[in-house]
Amino acid sequence: MATDTAAPATGESSGYEQPTIDVPALRRLLDGRHTAIRELVRTNLAEYADVLVDAETMTTEEYRDRVRDIVVTMASTGQTGMGFPEEYGGGGDIGASVAAFETLAFGDLSVLVKVGVQFGLFGGAILQLGTQTHHDAYLRDVITGRLMGCFAMTETGHGSNVQALRTTATYDPATEEFVVDTPDDAARKDYIGNAARHADTAVVFAQLHVGEESEGVHAFVVPLRDGGQLLPGVRIEDCGLKMGLNGVDNGRIWFDGVRIPRTNLLNQFADVTPEGRYESPIENPNRRFFTMLGTLVQGRVCVGGAGINAAKVALAVAVRYGVTRRQFNATSEETEELLLDYGMHQRRLFPLLARTYALHFAQEVVAEDLHEVFSTTTAPELGDNEHRRRELESRAAGTKALGTWHATRTIQECREACGGAGYLSANRFAALKADTDVFTTFEGDNHVLLQLVAKGLLTDYASEFEDIDQFGMVRFVAGLAVDTVIEKTNVHKLIERIRDVLPGGDEWDQQAGLLDPNYHRMMLRYREEHMLAGVARRLKRGIDNGMNAGEVFSRVQDHVIRAANAHVERLVLDAFVDRTAALEDGDVKVALNLLADLFALTTIEADAAWFMEHGRLTSQRSKAISREVNDLCRKVRPLAVDLVDAFGVPPEMLRSEGMLSGLS
């Protein structure tokens, strides 16, 4: 145990005894039920730690090949195939596949993204959208990496709005083939990982045309290369250098009359008969589309988890630097002060540390949900748990948005907290920052994802949920009576419930203890419900005033996104509090409670203006919360090193010997 007892103790809170953290025990707790796979990934990361250096020293082409080789070698250890059925050589454990991916985010993120493209997006599309023919034909080779593939969804002109993609696949009954075409440059597939060099095959999303009918976006298996040579009708251009992730070969793809057999349509949710009849068990085209898309939710779950784990790496470096580096005399004339003993330094890092823990446990819930939903039902039984799937998609979207924004913010703050040393590539921040930057916009732009969350909440995951455009939501909500909306959003019921769990009656928000988790929960719950009701009222008012639905939406959009954010933050807090409450009493629980308090109070503090505007926070109490946050930071200080050590980032991945050796 590295608990740093030299740090100044906090003398104010009588009765508080500083806990001693059993780091291995806390690490086991964080690893959860997937310890084995996480340890395998850690071992593999350490084995290929050189890739962090290769990323800087190799040419782009060498680095891309190196990343491909590592991915294939890791595949041979079983690490990357956990999510596939055992009969094809997979691990048959979806939860483990998410855990493996999250842990991989401690290392080089080109390797991570290449794994995500090959096994998550490409392999996942074949698994989820294809049927046994496709599984038999491809999965075994996908899992070993013998067949490299890409996921050709995004186009230059359309990313988040997948339904509006413009690549076409036209059925030709004469030859029983689909003809795939790129109508113009705006419809070229763009930013496609694995496309520029390594993919032999693509899953291509295109508008399906059968006869006179346009049946919407479907997925097709389209071979791209044979023996490394492009096939006829396929044109590929390299996207060139990117801000980061340069070990992944992103490319643009154009199709010109590319013919593929009829059976290359991934036909889990719809098929075309040889004679050219379109058939689907799901009648509503919107619903069909979003059901298809929904099966790919694992990608978002994985990216969210990866973002959270990338933030852990940054914190591990910055906290350790904070107990190594001294600057300016402060408490003593002789010795300069450790950075981490400065109040401001604590304020910068510890709320981010607390939020990282909170997001970790929220991510655990999403991953577990995903595992259950996708392990217990197969596609034909979808109807049974459709509502649950919609909830999972919403939760995955929200956690991805908050987790990846958190990564961007945390890595930035940690870099600044390490000064010039943090700017050198030899330390981790350069790669961490550049590589994770796109997490906030890929696998769904975060703002669009939060809109999705809000829509689900406002419509209670009604069938209209599937119509992702703003018209749908605005009209649906405007169609409800205001009372229904308010009923739906439950502010009144909430107030009733609060009476049961908190003292003070109507004064609960002034009487409850600042460190009472029920107070935290009720504050975040109140904010969420109130914001949602407010959005509903605004949408309805706009429509009632005769405004165009789109304009109504544009004007309410910032409220929509804040409401969704409030919802997800409440879920995150609930996950953290629930997980901590279930622990046996002991020092680990004390420490996690400190972090949960810090997360909750900094969340309230960050939105204190809203709480005051809405009469739920007095100015005195708001100031008291800020004081309490400072006090909590001082209590976290002696535990900080243990708290980052428990993340279990392999030491080889910190790569910051120069910074952490005491030289500074």
Place this chain on the structure above:
Amino acid sequence: MATDTAAPATGESSGYEQPTIDVPALRRLLDGRHTAIRELVRTNLAEYADVLVDAETMTTEEYRDRVRDIVVTMASTGQTGMGFPEEYGGGGDIGASVAAFETLAFGDLSVLVKVGVQFGLFGGAILQLGTQTHHDAYLRDVITGRLMGCFAMTETGHGSNVQALRTTATYDPATEEFVVDTPDDAARKDYIGNAARHADTAVVFAQLHVGEESEGVHAFVVPLRDGGQLLPGVRIEDCGLKMGLNGVDNGRIWFDGVRIPRTNLLNQFADVTPEGRYESPIENPNRRFFTMLGTLVQGRVCVGGAGINAAKVALAVAVRYGVTRRQFNATSEETEELLLDYGMHQRRLFPLLARTYALHFAQEVVAEDLHEVFSTTTAPELGDNEHRRRELESRAAGTKALGTWHATRTIQECREACGGAGYLSANRFAALKADTDVFTTFEGDNHVLLQLVAKGLLTDYASEFEDIDQFGMVRFVAGLAVDTVIEKTNVHKLIERIRDVLPGGDEWDQQAGLLDPNYHRMMLRYREEHMLAGVARRLKRGIDNGMNAGEVFSRVQDHVIRAANAHVERLVLDAFVDRTAALEDGDVKVALNLLADLFALTTIEADAAWFMEHGRLTSQRSKAISREVNDLCRKVRPLAVDLVDAFGVPPEMLRSEGMLSGLS
């Protein structure tokens, strides 16, 4: 004029007429009195636009040489020597030298930083700290770039705390030389730009030892290389790859008994006689040190301006992308909506645009101040305007901190607002983000700089100001009577003044118009004064309660930094409002007033909790401000393209044809 009249007009504010912006006129206004040099730099940037591509395609060594060559060629146009005396071939115009540097920030930032190192830091140190002997010996060659140099101040173990540097220069009267030594690895010079490859000579900051005495940190000219070969006793190591700025060759330097002539001490503020007597016109060693350091303030002024201009580049790309790219149907079933017509997109970008304008005018004030202070007095007359110099240093520190944080935040938000396209190196964000990242910590860590600002305010730039450590400030403030502190911070006087400029008496904060610039000013002024008084009271209370001065400081540190931030934001607003008020009535003035309102209200909104906590904002008014901000954003929408065009970023520097061509 590209004013986009197709955008939805705001119909609410009766009487508001949408202005039409004369872009060239607004550009002239922004360029100010240095139009000529700014245009020269723009021409040079366009001429060498290829370097933006070279940065990606060349090896590090090639890129470094390329940047060096460009810098030397630019020097031959007179662009980089504006700040040096005319008798040595310079331009004799400090204001123009800042304008040139700021404008250079539109382009490749390695070129910018190399220019900063060679002409600002190295040349500036010789100019400011040296005397005529040094000027005669070096300046002509510095200005042409024939003599390349570096500025060896920072050590691995000490950056912000310059007084604690540990390199030594010991006087040897026997040979009339100084002997320069690096005592250990923590005292090696680190991150030194130009050191790894190109510098022949360094200005080295070292502890001067004369006889038994230690005289503190002084600057020495130390030759490093001859004909490219390292001189005896000098060891240099390459810092290797960095997050960005890889066209600058940063290195580490060790000195082992390196002997330099006595006359290599830059002796403007102190000298050692041949027989070994230390002499200085400034008796107090602290004061001497900070007077020396103060002459180097131009570096901070330049970095702040560069950050602000880098933000302009990001906004120019993101705003143009926002009127090119469409996504999702919103107001029409047929056409997808332009990104910039979404309320949330406006909310993300326009407050940053307004703040960029505000910071631009604040920077103009600092640069003009610098020009006046350094053009009108020479070193021997320092005493006359010492107070003014201290104020300038404080203002430069604060503007640098806010300007560079603003750059980081703006570039990030703009990148995200451009999705995947923003992630490609072929667009500008990759380089902008990576290169500017270190701006927040070099030339003074932003947090340390804001502490400096706070200290100046609390001590009214008293002589103790120079003692930068926390002890000094805490003790000084604690030594004052509380009344003196409150008197000093003027809250009461402020309230008197408010009565004169705003209606409503004690209710001014509820009665004044939301768009009344006096209301904005008084709100920011009130916040500043109140926060400063609060800091003073807290410091005093801590000491009175018997706490160690360092611990008191650590606990109050977040308040100290917030108070300094409040002060600088107030200065920024004042600069913007003053500049706008002085304009002739017309459309440009209307547009700038919109931006000033938007800046002021989003600044209040961002700290709304504080204003509510302190009884200066009701919850109703707080909500009204948020509504007003949205309304202002809608009014800025049709002007946005013109507002970014007026920055005058050369089109070659946007480098985003792929994004801005309408393909997306």
